[in-house]
Amino acid sequence: MTIPPPDTNHPAGPVEAGAPADLLAAESQAEELKMRDVEGLSQGQIVRRRFFRHRGAVVAMIVLGAVILLAFTSVGFGNWTGWWKHTPLQTGNVTGTGAQPTLSLPTWLGGDGFVWGDHPFGRDESGRDVFARVMKGTQTSLIVMFIVGIVSTVIGVIVGALAGYFGGRLDRFLMRVTDLVITIPVLVLGAVLGALAAGKNSAFLLAIFLGLASWTTLARLVRGDFLTLREREFVDAARVAGASSRRIIFKHMLPNSIGVIIVNQTLLMSTAILLETALSFVGLGITYPNISLGQLINQYQEAFATRPWLFWWPGLFIVVIALCVNFIGDGLRDAFDPRQRRIPSQRALRRAERKAAARAESAAAADSTVGASGKETT
Secondary structure (H helix, E strand, C coil), X not given: CCCCCCCCCCCCCCCCCCCCHXXXXXXXXXXXXXXXXXXXXXXXXXXXXXXXXXXHHXXXXXXXXXXXXXXXXXCCECXXXXXXXXXXXXXXXXXXXXXXXXXXXXXXXXXCCCECCCCCCCECCCCCEHHHHHHHHHHHHHHHHHHHHHHHHHHHHHXXXXXXXXXXXXXXXXXXXXXXXHHCCHHHHHHHHHHHCCCCCHHHHHHHHHHHXXXXXXXXXXXXXXXXHCCCHHHHHHHHCCCCHHHHHHHHHHHHHHHHHHHHHHHHHHHHHHHXXXXXXXXXXXXXXXXXXXXXXXXXXXHCCCCCHHHHHHHHHHHHHHHHHHHHHHHHHHHHCCCCCCCCCHHHHHHHHHHHHHHHHHHHHHHHHHHHHHHHHC
């Protein structure tokens, strides 16, 4: 495994000259621990180990997985009906306090004991179950988020790879197109296209349109990476071996940019769900009969003073999804960027010193045993 040279411009890079001696020693020990930690591991194993050491990213991945599982199994998807007994459009009679949430928290959280009930998130003025509607809105928002990520990734990678690899006129043309798309505000463009996409398939069409307007940042990042990679020795070797440009781009160069692509797209996906929420909140995004979290907030905003739970639950799921995706992107950045360095704690340094001392004692004992056996033989 090739260790890249230290980046002196990086904020977490080597300590500057004149730093305290203990900080220099800690930096040296951190580098030594890092080398021992990845010794004999492949690049994939190193990335996986770094990611799972990021506690925030691991917790966020578990929470996001639980939200996805709950949303798609509770009210079903497509023609499949889930395990929840109410549907998002099913109405009923609401009298007295029958619209209030039946969910009760456990006693250790200050509640009266955990109770789920028939309507855990309450009901709206038409008697529709808010839990079913929030789960359906979560489905729609997640679908929009993933479609935006896929569409923008495909376009951004292709444009950036072609511009960075071939350069010249093609590079100038593609970058001028990218600059033109950048000048158009995504929120305004999404509002116009969202209004045109009104109807049964408004969620899918809105996601496609947002993806077509969100690829520019990734294209510039991939282009910058490819401008550097095309001068590397392995690319020259592939050209000499007779590899086609397509094979060089997708087989040799693109895997070296996968870290930039994944990190950028996870952050873009969290932005996409907030953008969809903003458009749906002002009535220019997801339209009836589709349901999204932003649409629910827009629909229930007038009831905030009297029935705030109608507003809380969609907002809570929006915040949870956005935070989870951001934490996952942060963990992926730390996992893929070899320049990310961290000064180890004193406990880690003492543990490393004890291990080094134990190895030294074992080596000394082994040497003494060998020497003793040699004298006896003599």
